Amino acid sequence: MSQNYRSAGSPDNDETVILLDNVSKQYTNGAPAVNHVTLSVREGEFVFITGETGSGKSTLLKIMIHELVPTEGTVRVLGYDLNRIRHGKIAKFRRNLGIVFQDFRLLKDRDVYENVAFAQRIIQVPGNQIRRNVLNALDMVSLSDKYKRKVTQLSGGEQQRVALARALVNKPFILLADEPTGNLDADTAWEIMQLIERVNREFGTTVVVVTHDRGIVSRMHKRVIEMKQGEIIRDEGSTPAETYDDFEDDLFEYQDVDSDGYDYED
Amino acid sequence: MRISSLLHTVGQGFRLLFRNKSYSLASIGTISACLFLFGMFYSVLTNFQHIVRTAEEGVSVTVFFKHGVTEEQIDQIRIAVEEREEVAQVNYVSAEDAWASFSEEYLGEYAEGFTENPLEDSANLEIYLSDISKQSELVSYLESLEEVRMVNRSELTANTLSGANRLIGYASVAIIGILLLVAVFLISNTIATGIQSHKDEINIMKYIGATDLYVRGPYVFEGLLLGFLGSLIPLVVTYFVYNKAVEIITSRYYMLTQLMKFLPVEEIFTTLIPISVILGVGIGFVGSILTIRKHLHV
Numbered sequence: 064m065s066q067n068y069r070s071a072g073s074p075d076n077d078e079t080v081i082l083l084d085n086v087s088k089q090y091t092n093g094a095p096a097v098n099h100v101t102l103s104v105r106e107g108e109f110v111f112i113t114g115e116t117g118s119g120k121s122t123l124l125k126i127m128i129h130e131l132v133p134t135e136g137t138v139r140v141l142g143y144d145l146n147r148i149r150h151g152k153i154a155k156f157r158r159n160l161g162i163v164f165q166d167f168r169l170l171k172d173r174d175v176y177e178n179v180a181f182a183q184r185i186i187q188v189p190g191n192q193i194r195r196n197v198l199n200a201l202d203m204v205s206l207s208d209k210y211k212r213k214v215t216q217l218s219g220g221e222q223q224r225v226a227l228a229r230a231l232v233n234k235p236f237i238l239l240a241d242e243p244t245g246n247l248d249a250d251t252a253w254e255i256m257q258l259i260e261r262v263n264r265e266f267g268t269t270v271v272v273v274t275h276d277r278g279i280v281s282r283m284h285k286r287v288i289e290m291k292q293g294e295i296i297r298d299e300g301s302t303p304a305e306t307y308d309d310f311e312d313d314l315f316e317y318q319d320v321d322s323d324g325y326d327y328e329d
Numbered sequence: 330m331r332i333s334s335l336l337h338t339v340g341q342g343f344r345l346l347f348r349n350k351s352y353s354l355a356s357i358g359t360i361s362a363c364l365f366l367f368g369m370f371y372s373v374l375t376n377f378q379h380i381v382r383t384a385e386e387g388v389s390v391t392v393f394f395k396h397g398v399t400e401e402q403i404d405q406i407r408i409a410v411e412e413r414e415e416v417a418q419v420n421y422v423s424a425e426d427a428w429a430s431f432s433e434e435y436l437g438e439y440a441e442g443f444t445e446n447p448l449e450d451s452a453n454l455e456i457y458l459s460d461i462s463k464q465s466e467l468v469s470y471l472e473s474l475e476e477v478r479m480v481n482r483s484e485l486t487a488n489t490l491s492g493a494n495r496l497i498g499y500a501s502v503a504i505i506g507i508l509l510l511v512a513v514f515l516i517s518n519t520i521a522t523g524i525q526s527h528k529d530e531i532n533i534m535k536y537i538g539a540t541d542l543y544v545r546g547p548y549v550f551e552g553l554l555l556g557f558l559g560s561l562i563p564l565v566v567t568y569f570v571y572n573k574a575v576e577i578i579t580s581r582y583y584m585l586t587q588l589m590k591f592l593p594v595e596e597i598f599t600t601l602i603p604i605s606v607i608l609g610v611g612i613g614f615v616g617s618i619l620t621i622r623k624h625l626h627v
Contacts, residue, residue, distance in 0.1 A: 154541070154543075156538075158537070185534055185538065185543060187333045
């Protein structure tokens with residue numbers, strides 16, 4: 064793996080990259096999905112958000128990527144105030160994130176290479192760099208020999224690795240995964256988690272994984288935030304949380320990816 | 330917009346057009362039908378207006394004066410009439426001119442037998458109108474003048490021509506309006522189908538950080554393309570149909586050609602081409618924007 068993921072322009076270590084302050088989310092049916100949650104994630108951390116179905120863990124992740132707006136509380140991610148972010152800035156904000164889903168969400172009519180290159184084209188990486196970046200990303204997930212295959216010809220584990228390569232090819236600051244092993248058997252799930260752990264360890268990418276798989280969580284020995292009925296009932300292995308005021312004082316913004324172009328650092 | 334964004338928009342726009350072939354063809358077909366009818370109505374209307382204009386040039390009001398009215402008085406009336414807005418031209422025909430014209434047309438050599446001018450009181454003003462719909466107004470004015478003995482007019486022709494002109498205009502606007510709505514609806518459906526079939530792709534784009542322009546651009550371009558292509562086909566068809574129609578009318582209805590002169594196709598197309606293209610592209614743009622607002626939330 065020759066890529067230098069997010070070294071230039073990255074925040075200094077120990078900086079808080081995600082901060083949720085007293086965040087609540089109430090759906091229109093009235094039931095609170097998230098209830099007064101406060102948490103912070105530091106740069107380079109690996110965090111599991113776990114809990115039973117309906118505990119609010121996926122809602123929390125959706126709030127972090129600004130797919131949902133909280134009904135109460137403050138959300139700051141990578142220096143962006145998500146309560147006040149302008150619509151036109153959302154794309155720019157999301158270019159700093161890599162997102163992986165349980166159902167992979169691959170483009171079924173395209174091959175492995177095209178699925179990964181798709182992410183590069185969206186942020187308008189110059190054509191001559193796309194091939195190199197895509198092959199590097201596929202190499203990282205050990206799929207470079209299958210780049211011409213249609214994704215429908217791959218196993219579930221391989222498809223999730225393609226999704227991971229797509230999430231990583233744009234070199235995100237934060238990798239967010241929503242039940243990434245939910246559709247996989249135990250061995251394949253473990254392989255995927257090892258891969259995500261390697262990305263965190265080798266490139267310092269901050270990782271937030273939402274899962275209900277207690278087996279994986281206990282084997283990984285990472286920070287675990289457990290939720291129940293929309294509230295955090297356990298936060299183990301965390302570094303001391305920064306306050307929201309401290310976070311504001313940092314005044315950093317992770318904006319090396321331009322809103323309408325790609326400022327690529329090799 | 331960056332060149333790469335522009336290339337993406339154009340490339341994807343073409344791809345979308347070919348991916349939903351049947352819907353694209355239906356949309357292009359409807360726009361074509363709509364603009365073909367527009368072209369036909371426009372051609373008929375323009376020709377009719379041309380005929381009306383030609384007829385207007387020939388429609389005149391003739392004013393005769395009472396016995397004893399002097400040439401100076403008639404000249405003053407002429408000046409007053411010429412100043413009126415609806416009047417294009419006023420010709421003074423003296424009693425001598427009237428007799429000369431009459432005798433030449435109807436009497437020939439027998440006219441020599443007349444020693445006095447039998448049309449002594451026939452000095453008149455021939456008034457040509459620029460707007461025949463105002464003929465009655467002018468006639469009322471003329472009849473109110475003390476010196477005027479009689480006013481000859483051709484109100485029936487004037488009213489028929491201007492009435493038919495208006496009717497064709499209203500009918501064209503109504504039919505074209507309905508067809509335009511149908512075309513916008515069909516384009517909107519085509520684009521909505523495209524958006525539905527790319528829902529997953531659009532969803533992924535959103536998470537990766539695609540801008541609004543990147544996601545929406547191809548669909549707007551698809552709409553513009555549908556509209557543009559839909560406007561070209563009827564122009565070509567109208568060109569041939571118009572020429573053929575004129576040829577048939579000219580050869581089969583010789584009498585008709587004595588009454589009216591058809592405009593050359595080039596004269597009609599000078600205006601029809603830009604109007605059709607603007608209408609087509611406009612329909613495509615409106616259709617795509619409406620659909621994107623409804624179905625594509627980035």
